[in-house]
Amino acid sequence: MTLPRGLSAFPITPTDNQGRVDVAAYGRLVARLAGSGVASIGVLGSTGGYMYLTREERRRALEAAVQAAAGRVPLVAGVGALRTDDAVRLAQDAAEAGATAGLLSAPSYIPLTQDEVFEHCMTVARESGLPIVLYDNPVATGFRFSPDLIARLAREPGVVGIKNPTESPDKTVAHLAEQRAATPAGFSVGYSGDWNCAEALIAGADAWYSVLAGVLPAPGVAIARAVAEGDHAQARALNAALAPVWRLFKTHTSLRVVYALAGILGLADTAPPRPILPLSAEAVHEVERTLKTLPSVWPPGPQT
Amino acid sequence: MTLPRGLSAFPITPTDNQGRVDVAAYGRLVARLAGSGVASIGVLGSTGGYMYLTREERRRALEAAVQAAAGRVPLVAGVGALRTDDAVRLAQDAAEAGATAGLLSAPSYIPLTQDEVFEHCMTVARESGLPIVLYDNPVATGFRFSPDLIARLAREPGVVGIKNPTESPDKTVAHLAEQRAATPAGFSVGYSGDWNCAEALIAGADAWYSVLAGVLPAPGVAIARAVAEGDHAQARALNAALAPVWRLFKTHTSLRVVYALAGILGLADTAPPRPILPLSAEAVHEVERTLKTLPSVWPPGPQT
Numbered sequence: 001m002t003l004p005r006g007l008s009a010f011p012i013t014p015t016d017n018q019g020r021v022d023v024a025a026y027g028r029l030v031a032r033l034a035g036s037g038v039a040s041i042g043v044l045g046s047t048g049g050y051m052y053l054t055r056e057e058r059r060r061a062l063e064a065a066v067q068a069a070a071g072r073v074p075l076v077a078g079v080g081a082l083r084t085d086d087a088v089r090l091a092q093d094a095a096e097a098g099a100t101a102g103l104l105s106a107p108s109y110i111p112l113t114q115d116e117v118f119e120h121c122m123t124v125a126r127e128s129g130l131p132i133v134l135y136d137n138p139v140a141t142g143f144r145f146s147p148d149l150i151a152r153l154a155r156e157p158g159v160v161g162i163k164n165p166t167e168s169p170d171k172t173v174a175h176l177a178e179q180r181a182a183t184p185a186g187f188s189v190g191y192s193g194d195w196n197c198a199e200a201l202i203a204g205a206d207a208w209y210s211v212l213a214g215v216l217p218a219p220g221v222a223i224a225r226a227v228a229e230g231d232h233a234q235a236r237a238l239n240a241a242l243a244p245v246w247r248l249f250k251t252h253t254s255l256r257v258v259y260a261l262a263g264i265l266g267l268a269d270t271a272p273p274r275p276i277l278p279l280s281a282e283a284v285h286e287v288e289r290t291l292k293t294l295p296s297v298w299p300p301g302p303q304t
Numbered sequence: 305m306t307l308p309r310g311l312s313a314f315p316i317t318p319t320d321n322q323g324r325v326d327v328a329a330y331g332r333l334v335a336r337l338a339g340s341g342v343a344s345i346g347v348l349g350s351t352g353g354y355m356y357l358t359r360e361e362r363r364r365a366l367e368a369a370v371q372a373a374a375g376r377v378p379l380v381a382g383v384g385a386l387r388t389d390d391a392v393r394l395a396q397d398a399a400e401a402g403a404t405a406g407l408l409s410a411p412s413y414i415p416l417t418q419d420e421v422f423e424h425c426m427t428v429a430r431e432s433g434l435p436i437v438l439y440d441n442p443v444a445t446g447f448r449f450s451p452d453l454i455a456r457l458a459r460e461p462g463v464v465g466i467k468n469p470t471e472s473p474d475k476t477v478a479h480l481a482e483q484r485a486a487t488p489a490g491f492s493v494g495y496s497g498d499w500n501c502a503e504a505l506i507a508g509a510d511a512w513y514s515v516l517a518g519v520l521p522a523p524g525v526a527i528a529r530a531v532a533e534g535d536h537a538q539a540r541a542l543n544a545a546l547a548p549v550w551r552l553f554k555t556h557t558s559l560r561v562v563y564a565l566a567g568i569l570g571l572a573d574t575a576p577p578r579p580i581l582p583l584s585a586e587a588v589h590e591v592e593r594t595l596k597t598l599p600s601v602w603p604p605g606p607q608t
Contacts, residue, residue, distance in 0.1 A: 017389070018389055019387060019389065046413070046414065051386060051413040052386055052387055052413070082355060082356055082577075083323060083356055083577055083578065083579075084578035084579045085321070085322055085323065085578065107413065108444075109350070109355040109356070109411065109444045109445070110350065110444060110557070110559050110576075110580055111443060112579055112580065113581075115581070116579045116580060116581050117579060119578070119579060119581065120578070120579035123578075139415060139446075140414060140415070140446075141413075142443075142444075142446050253414070253415070255414050272414075273387055273388075274387065274388035274389065274423070274427075275387075275388045275410070275416055275420045275421060275423060275424035276414055276416065276420060277417070277419070277420050
């Protein structure tokens with residue numbers, strides 16, 4: 001079985017202003033997602049602020065998420081860290097807590113070589129036993145997985161998939177064909193960058209790692225279902241209805257927008273970790289106005 | 305008084321493979337530098353691996369450095385962190401331990417805005433009381449301080465200087481003129497990127513933040529002295545003699561090279577934090593060979 005597949009929803013992790021996780025609020029977010037029709041939940045991803053939380057807080061969040069999901073959907077847990085030994089411990093914690101897979105990025109300060117990241121990933125996979133989904137996020141980490149490195153890692157036992165960034169729908173289709181050719185059957189090829197992911201799924205990607213679905217899962221669930229049923233026109237119409245949200249993500253960054261959405265929707269009363277600032281009052285109003293333009297019931301008809 | 309000024313030497317921080325600082329070895333490195341003629345020591349800079357060490361280990365390193373320097377030279381301590389509250393605590397620790405100034409970078413994961421970094425720096429300066437040297441290192445942090453942000457911060461009490469990156473000697477000379485014009489008198493403008501810094505000092509920069517000087521202080525001390533005495537030809541000749549070292553830095557990165565140098569010179573038996581790997585045996589031989597081509601006594605004559 002290829003794993004992860006389908007829509008993976010990445011919620012924020014509510015915390016206080018010192019980085020202590022509000023496990024009650026987080027449990028409510030995860031429980032809501034677990035019953036929403038998403039195929040998996042990505043806990044402690046970039047949107048979940050993994051790099052801003054201590055090992056102890058990440059463990060508290062994981063335990064709350066496992067309890068809230070209650071086995072209804074698999075959890076993919078971010079286990080990235082600057083140090084290899086820290087990433088090993090985080091992956092061990094995730095395995096112990098009950099995560100199905102670990103999402104392993106290569107955050108860097110001193111720029112890393114491809115060989116260094118190969119060793120990093122192999123060490124984490126080997127010493128944790130947790131199935132590893134590679135997480136390529138050059139904008140955040142300063143490191144880009146080369147096609148050769150991905151092909152090398154994809155052949156290793158314990159490395160089960162990858163979460164790729166996207167630039168545009170066209171490039172994603174070509175990228176998917178190349179990565180499929182370079183990786184073994186059963187290796188899960190997935191994408192992030194919500195605005196490009198309907199086309200990625202239509203092109204045959206295994207997974208859509210979604211920021212929006214972490215706060216508003218219904219639109220992504222409807223798109224993923226339409227693709228699974230072969231109704232590409234419906235998937236594209238649903239995606240087109242989200243264009244105003246994708247514009248907000250591109251203008252204000254998806255993380256800052258979903259924090260605002262969580263507040264507007266009454267899901268969590270929290271703020272991003274400083275130095276990241278919440279959106280301005282003006283931008284929050286823009287998010288509120290955009291939300292009102294969206295179809296109130298998902299899935300809307302193809303022409304709405 | 306403008307501070308920092310002159311040559312600031314940035315040693316590595318010897319640790320075991322779990323990130324625990326070898327305070328005895330570190331104290332020896334710092335004590336040697338404190339008696340070498342450098343104007344200040346940069347503890348827990350990028351070369352000192354600040355981003356890879358816990359608060360507790362950074363405090364242990366700081367205390368060892370203060371003890372080893374024994375008041376002979378001021379210490380500038382790296383206090384950067386992803387979270388603002390962590391950076392505040394690190395700056396408070398540095399102030400308490402006896403550092404003269406804090407070197408404050410803006411490491412990012414989620415890309416930061418200029419306003420966010422302004423708030424970040426002001427919060428650290430205000431809540432720690434430690435004089436702050438801004439640390440602009442876009443390659444490592446993913447954030448570039450804009451000229452406007454620097455001008456804004458330089459006007460604030462408590463922000464005493466900046467450590468800038470360099471691209472080339474020519475661009476550094478022009479950059480210095482622009483930054484001087486945009487910052488108040490007494491604001492310390494300094495540079496890193498060792499191969500460009502002799503020219504930066506000749507052009508009138510206040511400080512050279514040196515990686516090489518952390519392991520091999522004599523050449524930089526001689527260059528800084530020649531510049532201070534107005535002997536630019538001598539400074540340039542000394543710098544030209546270091547060209548093979550600068551080539552190594554550009555090929556293998558300065559951090560990896562100074563780790564190898566520390567081993568070759570018998571100063572410390574340690575390795576960079578994983579995932580960063582030590583240089584290959586072949587590259588270490590290249591460093592050894594290069595070391596033998598350098599003048600054995602500094603300063604050499606202008607023509608040697």
